[in-house]
Amino acid sequence: MDIERINPSEKWSDVTVFNKMAHFVEVADDESADMLGQVEQVFAQAEASLASVNSDKSRIISVTIYVTDFANLEVFNEAWKNWLPAGCAPSRACLKVELANPAYLVEIAFVAAVK
Numbered sequence: 001m002d003i004e005r006i007n008p009s010e011k012w013s014d015v016t017v018f019n020k021m022a023h024f025v026e027v028a029d030d031e032s033a034d035m036l037g038q039v040e041q042v043f044a045q046a047e048a049s050l051a052s053v054n055s056d057k058s059r060i061i062s063v064t065i066y067v068t069d070f071a072n073l074e075v076f077n078e079a080w081k082n083w084l085p086a087g088c089a090p091s092r093a094c095l096k097v098e099l100a101n102p103a104y105l106v107e108i109a110f111v112a113a114v115k
Contacts, residue, residue, distance in 0.1 A: 002114050003018045005017075006052055007073060014052070015053055016113055018029050020114045021061070021111060021112070021113060022053045022111070022112045022113075022114050024046075024109075025108065025109045026042040026045045026049065026095055026110070027042065027104050028041040028042055028104075028106070029041055029101035031101060032103065034071040034105075035075045035106065036075050039076055046108070047107045053114050054114055055115060057115050058085045060084075060090040060112045061114040062090050062091040063087045063091075063110050063111070064093045064109040065091045065094040065106065065107075066106065066109075067097070067106050068097065069096070069105070072105055073094070076106060078086070098115050
């Protein structure tokens, strides 16, 4: 099977698809936003990435969530519950980390099934 790379650059591809599984990572475009603002941006970008490979948020298999401060986790979790369709919560891991850009509060790595 071939690997499909959406918008590849020297450092990354927006989405990589192999064997009907899409892999991608999202961070906020506007890193000056608070946690809720960054999370909403990430979710909107994720929906666009999913749509680009004929998928949607109900087909997310797993996520790895990177946050810089667990004090923001409650805000994240509330937005997460409101964003996901009922009965579609994927497996997930959540880690507290230092991100490459100190202004980022959250980064999410997604794996989703492609239709």
